[in-house]
Amino acid sequence: MRTEIASLGEFGLIRHLTEENETRNAGTLLSVGDDAAVIDQFGRQSVISTDMLVEGVHFDLMYTPLKHLGYKAVVVNLSDIYAMMATPTQITLSIAVSNKVSVEALEEFYEGVYAACEKYNVDLIGGDTTTSRSGLIISVTAIGEVAPDKFVTRSGAKPGDLVCVSGDLGSAYLGLQLLEREKKIFLENPGVQPDLQQQSYLVGRILKPEAQMDIVEWLQEKGIMPTSMIDISDGLSSELLHICRASEVGCVLYEDKIPVSDEARPMAMQFNVSVTTCALNGGEDYELLFTVTQEDYEKVSKNGLISVIGYITEAAEGAHLITKGGNKHPLTAQGWNSFG
């Protein structure tokens, strides 16, 4: 028998391969299936997350400066740690590179890694450097700490909770479309140099994302404990459905509440896509999606960087989007899928 990986999809594949996974150590509090794992170490808790980035799948070196790539490789992992309401403290970094890559190119990559470590106050504590037959492969593991049982999973959302999101959505996707378009133009007319200066916000969102340290620190300061949380790497729809599945709830999402940037609207029009579609299915924004109880509404609404975009329902009600025109559509996950 032969089953194609594509028939399961990325999430289906992980579920399939890990469904018989057993944990033996009492210290393993949370295993495969959330943004990060949680391990108990003598009463204190650590949060661990890992991600792999593959050239040609997750990034295109034609338009990705190596320094930005190093920065982003760290940030996307820290984002998973913040999505547990934890504070990242250390990372390990393994890379496989072709012999054709120069030491100077790797230095640039590491400059980006160190810049991210400095900004987020984490230490690079180990790694592995090896040869690859083709392309650059990057694997980062991030470690963080959290006060006992103060971590937030995907599975705690309850009917009536409010759905919140930080920052704005869809810009990273539009930045990527812009880079892909300019690449195509350049390949057809090598004399034409792309001018992306005017779109530095959108391009910056895809090439140099940031993790939501400030949001997590603010929530901690204000004593707001979200009931569930996830980072948006695959698009709002996909992530909200992860929360719904893990929490066994449904949701209602309001299109007119989804935050989008001023730069995203005109660019979405240029690309002839709805800006809402970019937010729902685009991915790579690395904003935080979380739910809070209604008692926290007042506190949360005071933070200009947080938008309340919907609410949690009973599972039987399903997951829906209320459009600007007042129509109700089932929410479907069309997020980016590297096995698609």
Added chain:
Amino acid sequence: MRTEIASLGEFGLIRHLTEENETRNAGTLLSVGDDAAVIDQFGRQSVISTDMLVEGVHFDLMYTPLKHLGYKAVVVNLSDIYAMMATPTQITLSIAVSNKVSVEALEEFYEGVYAACEKYNVDLIGGDTTTSRSGLIISVTAIGEVAPDKFVTRSGAKPGDLVCVSGDLGSAYLGLQLLEREKKIFLENPGVQPDLQQQSYLVGRILKPEAQMDIVEWLQEKGIMPTSMIDISDGLSSELLHICRASEVGCVLYEDKIPVSDEARPMAMQFNVSVTTCALNGGEDYELLFTVTQEDYEKVSKNGLISVIGYITEAAEGAHLITKGGNKHPLTAQGWNSFG
């Protein structure tokens, strides 16, 4: 300016890229440069190690069963944790695979992963599964625990200490040569099926290595605290020179004390190499190399699995091998190097 990676070599490259690495967190007790890093978590200590395995560089799927590969990918990381005298507790696993790989093939790989987790009592707590353009890439991060300040680094060897090694050396290298020879014969005469049954020990050493859990537990039980320790992934010479450099000492190694298996001797003759060369430069044995003070000589010599193979000297005396004929040769690292 363009510097070739090969001009620095793997260890030179890592040193170069991490020489300006700073640590900011007080909890980071030991960073890049040992078998694993050590982080302090509120007074208790965790040990973290990571490794990447690349198809065509670290393994050849033509003669590596996927189940063994999954087992080995875990074991080589646990070996790094044991080499700190720590106990592994959790791992994360990331893989990049081609779409051409079937789900059933991945299931086999995971069977091996789970078998290693069971044998060594560790939990798989997270990971990432993504597409690769070509070939299988595996990245494992292992986490372990150790009583406060009871971890052992590479840097504590002192003149007069005894150099010890577990098990036997060189067999994994000979197993690999055997597999490579049979592969060549098979490619030239596809009708000929290799018969490796008689060499199951040597072939097993390369395809399904074990980590030295028993040795570490025995040392802990007997209250023997090695002054330095490293696992042998690259060959005895290379690893002993790592200890010498990190500890700022020299060493004398006796050829006739280096443990080799009964299976290795005749096979080395077949391949027309010295069995000592296999032990010194072969690599992938995943035995432990460590130093103890002379007071521990009696205890250590009672363990039939541990050989005392030399002693530590002042750095100025350099690192030497005393041959069976009584000649003194400088020890050089010709270990396996994936950038070679």
